[in-house]
Amino acid sequence: QVQLVESGGGLVEPGGSLRLSCTASEFTFSAHYMSWIRQGPGKGLQWVSYISSGGDIIVYADSVKGRFTISRDNAKNSLYLQMSSLKVEDTAIYYCASQIAGTSDPHAFDLWGQGTMVTVSS
Amino acid sequence: DIVMTQTPLSSPVTLGQPASISCRSSQSLVHSDGNTYLSWLQQRPGQPPRLLIYKVSNRFSGVPDRFSGSGAGTGFTLKISRVEAEDVGVYYCMQGTEFPLTFGGGTKLEIK
Numbered sequence: 001q002v003q004l005v006e007s008g009g010g011l012v013e014p015g016g017s018l019r020l021s022c023t024a025s026e027f028t029f030s031a032h033y034m035s036w037i038r039q040g041p042g043k044g045l046q047w048v049s050y051i052s053s054g055g056d057i058i059v060y061a062d063s064v065k066g067r068f069t070i071s072r073d074n075a076k077n078s079l080y081l082q083m084s085s086l087k088v089e090d091t092a093i094y095y096c097a098s099q100i101a102g103t104s105d106p107h108a109f110d111l112w113g114q115g116t117m118v119t120v121s122s
Numbered sequence: 123d124i125v126m127t128q129t130p131l132s133s134p135v136t137l138g139q140p141a142s143i144s145c146r147s148s149q150s151l152v153h154s155d156g157n158t159y160l161s162w163l164q165q166r167p168g169q170p171p172r173l174l175i176y177k178v179s180n181r182f183s184g185v186p187d188r189f190s191g192s193g194a195g196t197g198f199t200l201k202i203s204r205v206e207a208e209d210v211g212v213y214y215c216m217q218g219t220e221f222p223l224t225f226g227g228g229t230k231l232e233i234k
Contacts, residue, residue: 109161
């Protein structure tokens with residue numbers, strides 16, 4: 001079944017670190033751009049970071065630049081988000097997402113994971 | 123950054139009646155390649171978002187034809203011709219024309 005599955009969320013203190021993973025199944029992961037998108041409790045969607053299929057192009061939202069690092073391992077069909085210097089405002093469900101259906105819109109995310117919850121609190 | 127503004131915030135609709143959601147961008151979403159990368163997503167309670175419409179007016183595979191998108195430049199609309207109970211949720215517009223990718227604040231569709 002074509003899917004994305006996130007893991008690695010949890011409770012962390014302000015200033016702490018966490019590494020999220022997103023594992024892809026049943027599609028050619030290495031051919032597709034990937035993004036992380038988050039959603040704070042009761043809030044809307046916020047794009048966090050993007051990585052190209054080969055990992056050579058990386059973009060971050062200003063709110064996480066310098067604190068978060070996106071990476072991928074195409075051999076393991078996996079996407080990662082290393083989060084450090086975490087703040088209370090980083091508390092959110094973190095989704096990985098991609099466009100895999102060939103819509104010719106690179107950011108029309110047609111495949112989403114179920115999300116992993118990150119809570120930053122003392 | 124491109125700011126996406128959705129109206130209304132909430133839309134109570136009677137089953138079988140139409141619904142319309144507007145989305146305005148702070149600058150044109152026409153990309154240098156000539157395409158306009160405006161998408162609409164639906165998020166049902168407790169679920170991840172689901173793609174409905176891409177490039178303004180293209181319905182994604184499996185999306186019922188009661189959903190339609192229109193617009194150009196900086197003004198866009200999502201219409202549901204006849205609302206069904208399964209349409210309850212929050213709807214987001216999203217621009218993919220330039221980084222940072224940005225979303226509208228969301229419109230909550232509920233049944234009267």
